Amino acid sequence: MTYPHPLAKGTDYARLAARFRPVFSKIAAGAIERERTRTLPLEPIRWLKEAGFGTLRIPEAQGGHGASLPQLFQLLTELAEADPNLPQALRAHMAFVEDRLNAPDSPERERWFRRFIDGDIVGSGWTEIGAVKLGEVKTKVTPSAQGWRLDGEKFYSTGALFADWIDVFAQRSDNGGNVIALVATRQEGVLREDDWDGFGQRTTGSGTTRFQQARVEPEHVYDFADRFRYQTAFYQHVLLATLAGIGRAVQRDVAEGVRRRQRIYSHGNAARASEDAQVQQVVGQIGAWAYAVESTVLRATGSLQLAYEAHFSGDGQQELQANILAEVDSAKAQVIATQWVQRAAGELFNALGASDTRAEKALDRHWRNARTLSSHNPVIYKARIVGDYLVNGHEPMFIWQIGNGPDKPPQA
Template identity: 30%
Template sequence: MTAISACPILATSAEAVAVARELAAEFATGAAARDRQRELPFAEIDRLSASGLLAITVPGGYGGAGLPASTVAEVFRILATADPNIAQIPHSHFVYVNLLRLAGTDEQLRHHAELLLHGARIANAQSERSGATVADIATTVRPVGNRFRIDGAKYYCTGSLFADTLAVLTRLDDPDGESGLADGQYVAFLPADTPGVHIVDDWHALGQRTTGSGTVTFDGVVVEKSALVPRGPAVNEPTGYGAFAQLLHAAIDAGIARGALAAAASFVREKSRPWFEAGVTQAGDDPLLIQRFGELAVSVQAAEAALTVAGATVDNADAAEASLAVAGAKILADKAANEVSSALFEVSGTRSAAADSNLDHFWRNARTHTLHDPVRWKYQHIGRAVLHGTPPPLHSAI
């Protein structure tokens, strides 16, 4: 368990944003080096826990401030401008706190709220590789006497190396109805050091290299019934559960875009030489370069503006409208992150490709994170809504 006596309660959005900016300034230092060396940010995540930011969505009735989704998104965007790895690590933390709020019992929410207010961190154990699609879940939870047993393997478990609690997506295996639980999927909230849990540091990706997104296996893990939260009430009803999760992904991408733009501008001002045909003494005075920076800035501004609108829409709790607004924001953020992080080299010149600068970590992070869910399907859902008035589907990817 993360050893923090108690976190400060960040009671307002302004406080949370101010703390995020302070931490981002710290995390930006060494971000490129951590990426190059794959140095996991344990100290930085401890700072994040101690800051109180991980508890900002704990509801007011449970000791927290219950800050809105728009504030969480802005916190993520700010952190991602500095280090998108650190920004992604608590993604599932906030998603599963939201699940507790939507589908947990009062006792479950109260139990976890107390842990969260002392800096506890939740990570996902959700995705699998064995099914025909990512939506197929093979990991089972089955009754064994008065308790339950979990067996299975999970991959891409972002943040698991830093977690106090794992949120494990399972499928109930109880054909005889012995447990008294309704058939379906359940998320088991269990301590990361539970016997039978094995967390493997085997994440070696192109980008987002320090997110701790490795493999977790469950071998006869025994849990109490009180650890199980049904997923259905959150994902099978218009709760906005998916819109909230996707909003945070869009915020990470928008943050990468802004960080890459700032890095490109800094490099051009400090290191780039002008192209001889421009007839200028400073690269930043090249009119064609100025034009390109303007184009890139507009892409980033569009992504940030769409993120702001989407966050406000999620706050207003109209699930269908929120999902469509977030889908648009995700599309623009995806485009901006990949475009700007690639154009960084175009505008900065040959020197920017030097390996010791590690400027490619912006593109590698953008390219890796934006693979999380395809934006081509978001266009489909938006188009169907416009043409036919069809509401978006109920799942966690929109």
């Protein structure tokens, strides 16, 4: 098949990972201290930018690394093992790069690739909280003689504190159409606050962003209907890769904790904790859960790659089926990952001792981070969606929203 431009279909993973693993090691070295002091990972983000992490999916012929989607998410899993805040902070960036990969060739597309190669990254501005009805968008873009003006307020602005651009879901004031507006952060009209107060994923930069007559170039306003089709599954996969990385970190920390432990119980089974069969069983079970989650997530990323390539096939039915598979597979993986990683993060303490609950070790961060990630895209609906598809063949919902429900009817 002839494609309109080079596709990102994969590269040598060993060589690619070797480029970034030294950076991941530096990031891991400061992860606990950043967690304890709630220090934003400004320096780690800079290290990743300088290493070209933001260009993973851009084809090699256009200056990037040409990674496939399975390779992208495998690297995000490795990064999440070092610090799970960072993959989530880069979630909007990776999604917008994917959107540009799916776009037709154009000078505008090439300019975005050049910006990413130069180190620019994108943050998120989609969700509105407060008195917002389901389906309502209060953030507006308005045409003006100088281009467009953006006004509104977003929360859960993940990655916005570190970003050069923010990917904003907004509504046109002139015709009511839903759009994506890419707004530069280096202007007075963009106000970013570090007010995210969740108990997990505390340094993702997910607070409030306000837009007050912020400038948006005309070429940076895109119809939402043109957004890449497998975006919901893609966004979910960033969270899944992050969960898989937390699973790896739990496995790492419990094995190291048992290996170093000197104290034993009088009613234990060995002279050292590392030789205690019951403790070994706990560690082994955690290792199995972590392995199963990572394997499941990686398997599901193959469906995303098929959806990406099907976009260029010229066969609408093939593309639709690939998008359905990508969405269903991401839902299956979510059911597995959200349950088993949280379980592993709690089970960890059964292999250790009371001293391992001390704040300085921050081992509770694994459960808090996993629980917070698992609160996105509620898993309680995912098994039902999968079952409905398997039994009745109903397509999953590709785009969903959150907001206030209808007003209660008056009491009789």
